[in-house]
Amino acid sequence: xxxxxxxxxxxxxxxxxxxxxxxxxxxxxxxxxxxxxxxxxxxxxxxxxxxxxxxxxxxxxxxxxxxxxxxxxxxxxxxxxxxxxxxxxxxxxxxxxxxxxxxxxxxxxxxxxxxxxxxxxxxxxxxxxxxxxxxxxxxxxxxxxxxxxxxxxxxxxxxxxxxxxxxxxxxxxxxxxxxxxxxxxxxxxxxx
Numbered sequence: 001x002x003x004x005x006x007x008x009x010x011x012x013x014x015x016x017x018x019x020x021x022x023x024x025x026x027x028x029x030x031x032x033x034x035x036x037x038x039x040x041x042x043x044x045x046x047x048x049x050x051x052x053x054x055x056x057x058x059x060x061x062x063x064x065x066x067x068x069x070x071x072x073x074x075x076x077x078x079x080x081x082x083x084x085x086x087x088x089x090x091x092x093x094x095x096x097x098x099x100x101x102x103x104x105x106x107x108x109x110x111x112x113x114x115x116x117x118x119x120x121x122x123x124x125x126x127x128x129x130x131x132x133x134x135x136x137x138x139x140x141x142x143x144x145x146x147x148x149x150x151x152x153x154x155x156x157x158x159x160x161x162x163x164x165x166x167x168x169x170x171x172x173x174x175x176x177x178x179x180x181x182x183x184x185x186x187x188x189x190x191x192x
Contacts, residue, residue: 002044002120003139004110006129009178010143011150016126018153021051025148027176032144033072035174041079044117047110047132049125050089053099056080061097086113088128105131130158140184141166147177 009026010016017023028036040046048056063069064077085099095101102109105128114121120140123132132138143156166183173179 001115002117004047004114004121004123004132004137005140005142006123006132006138007039007142008124008129008144008156009146010156011146011148013149013151014155014157015150015153016156018150022150022153025146025150027146027148027178029174029176030070030072032174032176032178033070033076035180037072037076037079040076040083040122042119043083043122044119045084045086045113045121047086047088047121047123047128049128050087050092052125052128053085053087053089053092053095057095057097084117088125105135105137107135107137110135110137126154126156126158129156130160130162133157133162134160140169140182143181143183145179145181 008016009023011018011025018025060077060080062077064074066073069077081097083098085095085097086102087095087099088102088105089095090103092101110132123129123138129138165186167186168181169184170182171180
C-alpha cells in the first residue's frame with residue numbers, strides 16, 4: 001500500500017497559478033522534467049481534478065509525435081498515457097487514456113483505492129487537493145517551490161480549518177533554483 005501524495009508546484013509566495021490559470025512562471029527544465037518523469041513512473045496512479053485532467057489530456061496523448069519534442073517530453077507522454085488515472089468531476093461525461101471517472105470524493109473509497117494500488121497515489125488539482133486535505137486523506141506533501149513571485153491567483157493551501165504539524169522528510173535544490181520540500185505528518189506533533 002502506498003501513500004496519498006499532494007504534489008504541486010508553487011511560487012515563492014504560495015500560489016500554484018496566477019491570474020487566468022497562468023503557470024508560465026514555472027521553471028521546468030530538462031533536469032526537473034526528468035525528475036518528474038522518474039517520480040511519476042513509480043506512482044501507482046494519478047488522482048486528478050477535472051481541470052488538471054483536461055490540461056494534461058490536451059497535450060500529453062500526442063506530445064511524443066512532435067518532431068521537436070525533447071527526450072524527456074517523449075518519455076513523459078508514454079508514462080502519462082500508461083499510468084492509471086482517477087478523474088474527479090461532476091461535469092465530465094467521459095475520460096480516456098487509462099482513466100476512470102469518479103463523481104464524489106468518498107473517503108472510504110479513496111482508502112480502498114489506496115489499499116489496492118501498488119505505489120503512491122498523486123493528487124493534483126487545487127479544489128481536489130483542498131478536499132483531500134479537508135478530509136484528512138493526504139499522507140505526504142511534495143511542494144516544488146519555484147523562484148518567482150506571482151502576487152495573486154490561486155493558493156495551494158486554501159484558508160480553512162486545515163492545521164497540521166509536519167516534519168521535513170527531504171529537500172532538494174535543482175539547478176534552476178526550484179526547491180523540492182517533502183513533508184510527512186508529524187505523528188507525535190513534536191512531543192517526545
